[in-house]
Amino acid sequence: MHIHIITTGGTIDKVYFDAKSTYQIGQPVIERLLDEMNVAFSHTLIPLMRIDSLDMSDKHRQTLADCIAELPAGARVIVTHGTDTMTDSARYLGHLVDKTVVFTGALQPAAFRDSDAIFNIGCALGAAQSAAPGAYIAMNGQIFEPGQVIKNRDANRFEAIT
Numbered sequence: 001m002h003i004h005i006i007t008t009g010g011t012i013d014k015v016y017f018d019a020k021s022t023y024q025i026g027q028p029v030i031e032r033l034l035d036e037m038n039v040a041f042s043h044t045l046i047p048l049m050r051i052d053s054l055d056m057s058d059k060h061r062q063t064l065a066d067c068i069a070e071l072p073a074g075a076r077v078i079v080t081h082g083t084d085t086m087t088d089s090a091r092y093l094g095h096l097v098d099k100t101v102v103f104t105g106a107l108q109p110a111a112f113r114d115s116d117a118i119f120n121i122g123c124a125l126g127a128a129q130s131a132a133p134g135a136y137i138a139m140n141g142q143i144f145e146p147g148q149v150i151k152n153r154d155a156n157r158f159e160a161i162t
Helices: 029-036 058-069 086-093 117-130
Strands: 001-007 015-017 022-027 042-051 076-080 101-105 134-139 142-143 149-152 157-160
Touching: 001 029, 001 058, 029 042, 029 117, 042 058, 058 076, 058 086, 058 149, 076 117, 086 101, 086 134, 086 149, 101 117, 117 134, 117 142, 134 157, 142 157
Parallel strands: 001 042, 001 076, 076 101, 101 134
Antiparallel strands: 015 022, 134 142, 149 157
């Protein structure tokens, strides 16, 4: 199996520089993490953008959609994305019917010891390999359809809409 990984930035790739929380979106960390996990599938890394998801507009989402549209039918895709607008981007790409696209990210930067990044990436990898074509969100050990999830900022997790 081959998985295409598109990175857009977000907390997963944040690098902090001082105690006042000054940060920049650094190089994508997912490729290093996959190498450390010794994965047994091939993958392609597409570092599309490096922005905080709060700065993501529909123009950025269209750039992402165009990138995914160029991939072959049946492609398995993981998109690393900031969590604040991940649901918006997943809904924007919900029309995809010939590819499996799984959004994931982290509530703590991958550089932090207590980050959820590795867990979320693992969950996204499982979903990308097994889910039917469409757009999904893999966070907090669950797979959600884009219109059926919210980020609960108070609880610091993604939850199904009830």
